Amino acid sequence: MSGWDRTRMERTLENGVTRRGFLKGLALTGAAAAAPCLLLRALSADANQRFGEGYQVFRNACPRNCYDTCSIKSYVKDGAVRFVEGAPESTYTHGGLCVKGNSYVRYAYSPDRIKYPMVQDGRGTGRWKRISWDEAMDRIAKKILELKQQDGSLLGLALTKYSGNFGITNYGVEGLMSSLGYTTRLVGTPCWPAGIDAQNFDMGNMWCNDPEDMTQSRYIIIWGANPAWCSVHSMKYIYAAREAGAKIVVVDPVLTQTAAKADEFWQVVPGSDGALALGMCRHLLDLGLHDAGWLKANALGFDAFAAYLRENVTVEWAAKTSGVPAERIRAVAEEFARAKPATIWIGYGMQRHVNGGASVRAIDALVAMTGNIGKVGGGARYGHLQTWGFNYHAMIRKPPEGSKGFVGAAGPKGEFDFAQGGAAVKYTDRALNINKTAQEILDAKDPAVRMLWVSCKNVLSQDFDRNKLLQAFKKLELVVVADHFFNQTVEQADIVLPVTTLFEEWTVNVSYWHYWLSLNEQAVKPLFESKSNIEIAAALSKRLNELAPGSCTFPTQLDTREWMEKEFNKKVYELFGIQSWEDLRKGPVKARMPQAAWSDLKFGTPSKKYEFTSDLCAKNGNNALPVYVEGRKPYDKLRLLTPHSKFNIHSQFQNLDWMMGFNPAPVVYVHPAAAAERAIKDGDTVRVFNKTGEVRLTARLTANVARDTLLMYEGWYKGLAFNCQNLVDDTPADMGKFKTGAPGVAIHDQFADLVRA
């Protein structure tokens, strides 16, 4: 080849066959050439395999906090994931992901990824030094031992972890804490606890039908949920139901994307959903359209509920309270009762109010009194954990001998606390309310919370009352954060540890909505020096035991694949009809469960029936009946809603360049009338403020919101200080403590005003 031509050379290099002929006859030995080089070595024997002509395909699963938990196929070439697709074997994933899943290659290979353990000289200063894993583990281990020595226990060490990564082996983080001794845990869930309690009081468990059975629904009410954005894979079933003649009704304070696809949309006063549901119940009672036979056989306390309705609820009152026309309340209630089967999808947004639990109970009651529980295509759908019966081998660990801890009642540590139960113990972990993280850290004493471990969570982007959080962080002597990107929590960390993405570790995944099981294979080597959460735990345990033998019972060496295998048990194999986890290499599988939850009508309540009258609910500080509970009184001029965008899962994905390209900046949506009153025009920069804090962002005018409501979406934008949690206080919801350890948060009972900036 004479001269040289860049394009031609690149083609030669990229074409494996030609490249192997290139430089033939030169008899180069890699060793000789590598002599002065530090970072190069002779080619290893299997190098040619790495440059295969085609792709290697791996099975992965999206471990994010999302209904859809997609099964993924990853295409790897030259040791890197090149592109992803949805697994075609899952009828739910159906071969396609979503806007977020399709950005995964950008997520894993973003130049912004945290690469090495690093230490910050002065929290928030931006003065970072790289340290080795050995050094990081040494520093952390020494701090832990210091706490133990000074406090006599490890209650000064707190863990805050939630939904950043639902790969089952990631419960090894909780396992690490348990293997250190008794620690402080931020317990509860900001997400769905009020509704979980409500469904537990009513039915004895939170258990939704298979979403794929919605094709057989004749009537679907989507109540305070937005699947067109937050569960795109569910929409095909809703469309199919409609094509077969079903009616779709959406109830929401906002004209959401889902509402725009419905047959009928009701704009509702936020937090008035309980009144609306009770109004519908009253109307059905009056018309005798309740399923008396079903209720007699399967329900407890319906008569008491009926009496309550007659004395306290009218359709006119429901209309006045909810803003929905009385005529519609009657008409839709009748349609719902007559369509068989009929179902209601209860959204998590719907229960993020001070009366959220009561509202869920009222909606459950509407579904139950029409005889729609336990039927395919029916049900009060919220979520389920029926397919989560793993061993939790990573999570369930014994504390070292002689560990001291908290003396007091021990409740569940959250809805995913599968380690609960067992014999009474002398000591327990100390439980603090995750929904009041700031206040709890400020108030904790004997001992104070001195060290915080953060994993699968972004405290400073997601927890409430951000200003108070920053105050609370001042009390912490050491903050350790394991994460992928330099987010608002990492900014306030002392030590950051790089973690692996789904492509770089073995684990297994299921969903809290659909009924599928997915394997997550390790597709590529961990990038840079990232480690999975359990590898971090093992490394820390190793160092601790070197410094103080017996101080940590977590294994000091492990393989993520083995730990994935150890999560499987006979029950899981039977439920999914597989012989071994290896079967999942061929694709995801579906649980062999009846499509209808409660199809055997054996409820999990004390009476074994559906309980309109629930003593358990009363014992837990609420009313025994699904009564109306008033909403929160406004503390400012306009209501502020901060629900979820289609472009992110909380603080994940929106920071990626590809996503910023489609959604560049946060926006507050304002009704034109409210804007006019404040001389605000479309596109103006505004300041939204309330007693908790403020944010600055662009205003967009739209009648998708009511004139007394502001709407902004939670999320973390790369390079922007925007955080809606500046405006959200930590007022609790009415339920959540029973099943998840702490009450929920009235996220959508916030109020604010705005002004042109």
Add this chain to the structure above:
Amino acid sequence: MAKRLAFLVDAKRCLGCFTCAMACKNQYATEPGVNWREVYPLQADIYPHHERAFYSLACNHCEKPACLEVCPVQAYSKREKDGIVVHHQEKCIGCGNCIRSCPYGAPRYNPVEKRAEKCSLCHERIDAGLQPACVQSCPVAALTLIDLAAGEPDNSVQFPPGYPKMPALNPATRFRQAELPIIHRREDI
């Protein structure tokens, strides 16, 4: 008989979720800001609710493509067997003629490679018996691949409101219109 492949954009089903646009980026790792497929919210005069109805648009694989007409180096060709208008990136000299001539804005300028690029209907995937990446990924089958040689799809139009009417080019894309729900706004305010 030769096929005439085209996109059917069903705005009634479309959620505006951007899965299709991102699926294309996932497949081809396109430059930020250079999106071969975009999802456009319909303006208020076409659909009254702000950001609630969309057209997902890439290339229309016209019968008489403007890009092909004006390209000085034959960097475009239209496949006989299925009508896909392919852009041959290695031939492109970045003159910009196609970018200026296409009324639909399908060819995009890549400022790093200094050439045009556009959706080529995933012709390599099609030849391997697969769907285009965008079509495969759509969660609600709002974006599908059709064959106009087999007839016009039911209930569809070639030139919906808001979309440039260029019958001389005869774009292949077909559209179904978005619909409206019955809306009951709050009576208390």
Add this chain to the structure above:
Amino acid sequence: MSNIPDHTGALTCGLRDFFAAADGRGLAQAYARIAAAGATPPPPADWDETEYAFNRLFVGPGPLAAPPYSSVYLDPEPRLMGRSTSLTRAVLQAVGLESTWIGSIPDDHVAVELDAALALRNIAATTGPGPGGELAALRRYFVAGHMARWVPRFADRVLGQLSLPGPIVTATRKLELWLEAELAALPPDAGAAPARDIPQPSTGGDYA
């Protein structure tokens, strides 16, 4: 500063060690190697500020001000493990070498590419241009057709930062001069192709 080609490889090794340094001590040692290879401003007494800036530019944990990977500048998309990474790997493979970081750190990190340039020069010195000049062509491609297209943009990105500590400015300027010298040291090419594929400044798509 002169642009005499780095025949002994001392400057190449010093620059490689600098951009691959893991901490302040590594930076200081690398700087000493650079200084031994030619006139250099004196080092600072305290390397902390240099270490902080080095991490901010090249390592993390925040978004990198000047990512030291070719694929960020050359590929259609500023990402890691892009097409350029594969090309660098292919060049190494063609001469029987691989990066010790393979799989976990992209092959097109500037430190690896400096080592690769060193390797190609050593092979050329010991083996000659290869049958049909293929080895020379490969070396010319790597230095003129690959490194020369991104290293200047990388250097510009670094030097465009505010308040840079001296050692980083020095190392980056030396890197630019190193490249010029390497290009000048390439054997003359039989064909009519230019000695260097001069990249145009980009108007968009830069990783920012």
